[in-house]
Amino acid sequence: MNKAPKTAITPTRVDDYPEWFQQVIKAADLAEVSPVRGCMVIKPWGYALWENMQRVLDDMFKATGHQNAYFPLFIPMSFLEKEAEHVEGFAKECAVVTHHRLEPDGKGGLQPAGPLEEPLIVRPTSETIIGSMYAKWVQSYRDLPILINQWANVVRWELRTRLFLRTAEFLWQEGHTVHATSEEALEETRKMIDVYADFAENWMAMPVIQGEKTPAERFPGAVSTLSIESMMQDRKALQAGTSHFLGQNFSKAQEIQFQDQDGNMQFAWTTSWGVSTRLVGALIMTHSDDDGLILPPKLAPSHIVILPIYRDDEQRAAVLEYVGKLREELSAQYYSGRRISIEVDDREIRGGEKKWHHVKRGVPLRLEVGPKDIDKNAVFVGRRDTGETKSMDRDQLVADVVGMLDSIQTNLFDRALKMREENTRDIDNVDDFRAYFTAKNPDRPEIHGGFASCYFSNEDDLEPLLKELKVTIRCVPLKDNDTPGTCFLTGKPAEKKAIFAKAY
Amino acid sequence: MNKAPKTAITPTRVDDYPEWFQQVIKAADLAEVSPVRGCMVIKPWGYALWENMQRVLDDMFKATGHQNAYFPLFIPMSFLEKEAEHVEGFAKECAVVTHHRLEPDGKGGLQPAGPLEEPLIVRPTSETIIGSMYAKWVQSYRDLPILINQWANVVRWELRTRLFLRTAEFLWQEGHTVHATSEEALEETRKMIDVYADFAENWMAMPVIQGEKTPAERFPGAVSTLSIESMMQDRKALQAGTSHFLGQNFSKAQEIQFQDQDGNMQFAWTTSWGVSTRLVGALIMTHSDDDGLILPPKLAPSHIVILPIYRDDEQRAAVLEYVGKLREELSAQYYSGRRISIEVDDREIRGGEKKWHHVKRGVPLRLEVGPKDIDKNAVFVGRRDTGETKSMDRDQLVADVVGMLDSIQTNLFDRALKMREENTRDIDNVDDFRAYFTAKNPDRPEIHGGFASCYFSNEDDLEPLLKELKVTIRCVPLKDNDTPGTCFLTGKPAEKKAIFAKAY
Numbered sequence A, B: 001m002n003k004a005p006k007t008a009i010t011p012t013r014v015d016d017y018p019e020w021f022q023q024v025i026k027a028a029d030l031a032e033v034s035p036v037r038g039c040m041v042i043k044p045w046g047y048a049l050w051e052n053m054q055r056v057l058d059d060m061f062k063a064t065g066h067q068n069a070y071f072p073l074f075i076p077m078s079f080l081e082k083e084a085e086h087v088e089g090f091a092k093e094c095a096v097v098t099h100h101r102l103e104p105d106g107k108g109g110l111q112p113a114g115p116l117e118e119p120l121i122v123r124p125t126s127e128t129i130i131g132s133m134y135a136k137w138v139q140s141y142r143d144l145p146i147l148i149n150q151w152a153n154v155v156r157w158e159l160r161t162r163l164f165l166r167t168a169e170f171l172w173q174e175g176h177t178v179h180a181t182s183e184e185a186l187e188e189t190r191k192m193i194d195v196y197a198d199f200a201e202n203w204m205a206m207p208v209i210q211g212e213k214t215p216a217e218r219f220p221g222a223v224s225t226l227s228i229e230s231m232m233q234d235r236k237a238l239q240a241g242t243s244h245f246l247g248q249n250f251s252k253a254q255e256i257q258f259q260d261q262d263g264n265m266q267f268a269w270t271t272s273w274g275v276s277t278r279l280v281g282a283l284i285m286t287h288s289d290d291d292g293l294i295l296p297p298k299l300a301p302s303h304i305v306i307l308p309i310y311r312d313d314e315q316r317a318a319v320l321e322y323v324g325k326l327r328e329e330l331s332a333q334y335y336s337g338r339r340i341s342i343e344v345d346d347r348e349i350r351g352g353e354k355k356w357h358h359v360k361r362g363v364p365l366r367l368e369v370g371p372k373d374i375d376k377n378a379v380f381v382g383r384r385d386t387g388e389t390k391s392m393d394r395d396q397l398v399a400d401v402v403g404m405l406d407s408i409q410t411n412l413f414d415r416a417l418k419m420r421e422e423n424t425r426d427i428d429n430v431d432d433f434r435a436y437f438t439a440k441n442p443d444r445p446e447i448h449g450g451f452a453s454c455y456f457s458n459e460d461d462l463e464p465l466l467k468e469l470k471v472t473i474r475c476v477p478l479k480d481n482d483t484p485g486t487c488f489l490t491g492k493p494a495e496k497k498a499i500f501a502k503a504y
C-alpha cells in the first residue's frame, strides 16, 4: 500500500507546528475551546487518556506511601498574603470571588449581589489552604510525615491560552508533604521527581531530563524546584512536572510546628509536587505525526480498533462472527496490567473515511477483516506508529499481540530519544549559541535550535542574551554534571552545565 | 467479653443525633470543617471511601454506555439567564467571580483588580455550560444520543452547612445526555435512577425508595425529577440521588437542535442525573452506631485490620511472622471484585486504645493475634457490625473470610431495611399524621416519626400543614402505587400515595 503524499493533518509539523498541534487535537476529538475565556472542554477521547494517566500516577503515589484527600477550591485572600514570594507569583493571574449571589439588575438581567467580607481566590495551587490545615494536624513528631496528594482543578488567569498547554482552568494533582527534617523533605522532593520521570519515560514513552531550576525559574516560595524537561518535535522544551522543596518557608508563614523528641518546638519542612493535563499536550507533541495523534499503547484508551469489511448481509454475518471471536481472544489478554481494550467500528461509513478516522485518533493497532482475510485465516494489520501494514495469520496475531503493542511502546520512546539526542548540542561560546537559537528565516521561523548544554556561572549575566533570543534555562541536570568548566558567555569558572532551550 | 456500658461516641444517637453524627465523623477522621466558610476538608479515610464509591459508580456508568468528559468550572452569567426556572433555583446561592487579579491595596494588603466584563459563576450544576457545547456538537440524528458524565466539584452557597450533607463546595458526578425522542430520554432518566438504587442497596447496603418528585420539589427547569430516598436512623429522609427528565426546556433555551431522518429540524430531549459526597453522609447515618462508624465491606477502604499483640521482641518476631502469613493468605482473595484489603496496626500504643481506634473507624473485621492464639493456631475475631467476638481456627478464618464479609454486608442492609419498615406507616387521616410527626418533648424533640405513606390529591392543599410540621413530600413511589384512594387531608380522590417525612 502506498502512502498518499497528502497528509491527514494540514498544515504539517514543518509548515506550521503550533497550528498542526491544534489540528491534531481537533482531528482526534480530544478537546475544544469553551465559551468561557481560556477554559477548555476535555472531550471523551481526551479525558479517557487523562484517566489512564491518573490511574497509573495514582498507583505510583500510593506505592510510595501517599494518600489522597480533598481541600477547598477557595483560598481566603489573607492566606495568600502570608508568603510574600508566593503571592507575588500568583496574585497577577487569579480568579477572585467577591459575591455570593445574583439578583435582578432591573433591566431584565442579573448582577452580582451579597458582597463577601473577604474575597476568595479560586486556588491557583493549594500550599496556603492545605498548609493551614497541616498547622492544626501537626503537633508532635509522631504526626509526621504527612504524605497527602490531591486530584483537583486549579485556575490561573492566562491571557494567551492553548489547549492542554496553557489554559485558565486545568486539571492536576498536587502532592503536599510535611517532614520533621530537611533531609527527609529533600528525599521526598527527589523521590517524586523520580516518580514523574518514571511515568514520563515508561508510560508516556517520553524521554525527560531531570534537573534543578535556577533561582529565577523556581516555584514562588520554594527553596529548590526540580523539574522534568522534555523535547517536543519542534525542538522546544516542555516542563512536564515539578517537585518543590519548600524548606521552612511555608511552615513559618503558616506556623506548621511540632514538638520534637526532645520536647523542643520546631518548624516543619514541606514539599509540593504536581503534574497536570499539560502532560496530554506533551504526549501529543512528542509522538504525533502529520497524519494525526499517535498514542503510546500503555496509555491508549483503546489498544486496537477492528474494522469489519463486507458487501452484503451474508458477508456481514461471517465477518462479524470472525471478528467477535478474534476480539474475545485478544481482549482476554493483558498488556501492562490492563486488559487489552478493543473497539469494533461497524458504523455504516466508507472504509477509507473510517480508517483515517482511527489513524487520526491514534489507536496503536488497526485490524481490518474482510471475507478474503477469513479465507486465509488472516487479518490485515496496520501499525499506527510506523504506518506499516501487512497481512498476518490470525492465530499468530493472537499470540503476538502483547509483543506488538510493546514494540510500538518501545519504538515511540526510542525515536523520541533519538530526536532529542540529534537535537542536543554542547555549546561553549556565544557565537555558536546565538547561531543555534536563531532561525534562518526570521519572517516565518523554521523549526530550529534544540537543547543546548552549556556551562554557565551566573544566571543574571545571561539575562540580556536569553531575553534577546527568547531562550530560557530549562534546568541544571542532576545526572552526569559534576565536572566544572567555564561559562560559555563570560568565560568565568562554572560548576555545572545547564540545558538551554526555547520553551512552552 | 462484656461490652462496657460507656459508648465510644458521646453523645449517643438517642441523646443528640445531629451531634452524634459530627462526633462519628471526627472519631473516624473522615472530614473537617475548613477555614473557608462552608467548605470541608475530606481527610484520607473519608476520601478513600469516596474513591471506592466513585470507582463502582464509574464502572456502572460505563457499563450503561456513558463516557466521561470535563467541562469548565465557570459559567458566564448570561448562560444562567437563559433558562428562567433554572436561574431562579440557583442564582440565590452561587459564588460569583468578578475580578481576575489582586493588587496591593496601599495598606500592606491586597484588593481585587482587573474587573471582568461579564461575571462568571462557579458552577452550581452544569446544564447550561454543557448544553452550550452540546448545541454545537449536535447537528444530525446521527450525532445522538450523547451520553456523557462528568466528575467535578460544584459550589452552592449555603448558610447552614453540615459535613458531607450540605456544604458550599461538594464533589459529585453529573450525567448529561441528549436524545432524539422523549421516550428515549425518559428511559435514560429511569435507567439512571435504577443504577443509583442498585448502587445504594447493593454496595452501600442502604435501602432506598425510588419515586418521582412532586412539582414543587423538582429540579429547577426539569419536567420530571426522580429520586432515591433513604431513611436515616433518626427516621428522617435523605435524598441520595436524582435523575431529571428535562424535556425540551434546556434544548430550547440553548438551541440544541438536530435534523431528523426526514430532514426536519427538531429540538432534542435532555436529561441530567447526579450523586454527590452527600452519599458519604448517608452511609454514615444509615449504619453507624454509638461506638462510631460502621462501613459496609464492599466499600470499606480496608476490609480487615490485624492487631499484633506481644510483650517482648521474641514474641514480636513470632507474632509478626504469623500475622504476615495470615495477611498474605487473606489478601490473596477477592471480595466483590476487589482484593481483600488489610491493615496491620503495629504502632506502639496501648491495646485498648488501638482497638477502639479501629472500631471508631468502622473497619468491618478486626483480628487480634497474640502468642496464645498462635499456640492454638487461632485468631481472635471481632465483627464491627454486631460487636460479636470469638476465637476462630486460623485456617477456618482464611476459608470463611469472604463469606464473613458478605454476611456483614447483608446484615447491614437487612437491619437498615428492618429499621425503615418498622418506621413506615400508612396514614389516612390528619390527626394521625399530626401525631406521627409531633415530638412528645417539644423542647428537646426525641427521635420520632418516620416515613408516612399517604394518599394525596393536590400538593398545594397540603402546604400549610407540611410547613407547620416541617414535613415534606419525599416522592411518589414508582412501585406498587397504582391503586387510587382518597387524600388523607382533604378526602378528595387521589391517584397515588406519596412518602412524607422530615428530611435532610
Ligand SMILES: [Zn+2]
Pocket (backbone or CB within 6 Å): A125, A126, A127, A174, A175, A272, A273, A274
Ligand atoms: Zn502545590
Ligand SMILES: [Zn+2]
Pocket (backbone or CB within 6 Å): B125, B126, B127, B174, B175, B272, B273, B274
Ligand atoms: Zn446537572
